[in-house]
Amino acid sequence: MKIAVLSGKGGTGKTLVSVNLAAVAREAIYMDCDVEEPNGHLFFRPKNIKTEKVSVRIPYADETLCNGCRKCLDFCKFNALAFIINKPIVFDDVCHSCGGCVLLCPQKALSEREKIIGEVQRGVSENVAVITGILNTGETSGIPVIKKLLNDVPAEADLIFIDCPPGSACIVIESIKDADYCILVAEPTLFGVHNLNMVHELIRLFDKPHGVVLNKCLEGENPAEKFCMEKGIQILARIPFDKELGKLNSDALIAARENQRYRELFFSLLQTVTKEVGYETVTNP
Known part of the structure; x- marks a missing residue:
């Protein structure tokens, strides 16, 4: 009980x-x-x-694979992703670890890493x-x-x-x-x-x-x-x-x-x- x-x-x-x-x-x-x-x-x-x-799983961006389509940015409702000077940026502190951006990325430029919280x-x-x-x-x-x-x-x-x-x-x-x-x-x-x-x-x-x-x-x-x-x-x-x-x-x-x-x-x-x-x-x- x-x-x-x-x-x-x-x-x-x-x-x-x-x-x-x-x-x-x-x-x-x-x-x-x-x-x-x-x-x-x-x-x-x-x-x-x-x-x-x-730990939680946080997206990690591989700049060499990213083509700048920004589908991940459009998907994320927590504004945990940005595209600055042609580079994808992940803001760990506001990421909710849903994994949606990783699944959605057509170039497989996003993967996940463990973050101890x-x-x-x-x-x-x-x-x-x-x-x-x-x-x-x-x-x-x-x-x-x-x-x-x-x-x-x-x-x-x-x-x-x-x-x-x-x-x-x-x-x-x-x-x-x-x-x-x-x-x-x-x-x-x-x-x-x-x-x-x-x-x-x-x-x-x-x-x-x-x-x-x-x-x-x-x-x-x-x-x-x-x-x-x-x-x-x-x-x-x-x-x-x-x-x-x-x-x-x-x-x-x-x-x-x-x-x-x-x-x-x-x-x-x-x-x-x-x-x-x-x-x-x-x-x-």
């Missing part, structure tokens, strides 16, 4: 929730798809790390297999790295937690498309409601079963809670605005491994989510 954890912006508590859920499971895979700024590994501190590079790291932290996607600085799209993460999941994997990128862009869509359940993490502010509404609309487009975790809860009115009640969205758990939790998190410690109260909270959340999709998890809080 794949459980995706997402939020409308960074800093809401998405990694806090996904890391602690994986920690309280009997066995789990934690998959960090926030490839631009992955930080789950800072909490897990995985051992026996193995690294695999991720990031890597995937795999390690182990107690009961959790930690898989982290890392996009190289300056690359425009993390989708190939996310695809590599999701496509290489072991067939015997039982419980997978996907720490999604923040927001609702293409990389988020790629992260949740095969998820069995989505947890939306929200803050108790009007701005938090705006971001919650954004990801909620995305989840509804994909018709994914979902619920909300309210983080940083204080006494008094909670706009995010009011939004959930008005929209009929299930509130899965409420995490208090707590100094002890904040200190554990800032020290890159997993709260569920350090504090029994939070172990019980996240175990209860895990039980709630797994029962929602008819999956029974067995472990001891």
